[in-house]
Amino acid sequence: MNTKELIEALGQLKVQTGSLACLGCGHDHNCGLHGCALIREAVTQLIEQNGWINPKERLPERGVPVLTYNKWGRARVETLRTWDEQPYFVGGLKAGTDVLFWRPLPQLPEVQE
Structure with missing residues (x-):
């Protein structure tokens, strides 16, 4: 999977209320309507690694x-x-x-x- 495909796949993930993955990550207060805070940060960092x-x-x-x-x-x-x-x-x-x-x-x- 290349970086562009990874960014697109991460962007399609949605928050699952009550998911075990969301328990105790420490960033759950920044999640909500716009999705998982960890996924949004991963997308931002991947894009910035490419100079954007x-x-x-x-x-x-x-x-x-x-x-x-x-x-x-x-x-x-x-x-x-x-x-x-x-x-x-x-x-x-x-x-x-x-x-x-x-x-x-x-x-x-x-x-x-």
Whole structure:
């Protein structure tokens, strides 16, 4: 199973009320409507190991272009707006709602003349 398949499989798991797996994990107070806190954290860490950052955890620096992945399944270069207090990208996408993940742009190759 590759990382993408693992992330998708973990995302499909649901909380089972009264499950033995949930007894005493110490994170059960963070579970609920959005699923198991341990599974959500595993998904976040797997994604971040691949270089993607959840904007709910950390935002990019304002005015610096980054690669974003949005809820429509598209990757785009976006810049967090500098003139707002709210975390919107220049294209009008809201961080954490429309933009699900971001990562710094890779280094550009040196061009030899």
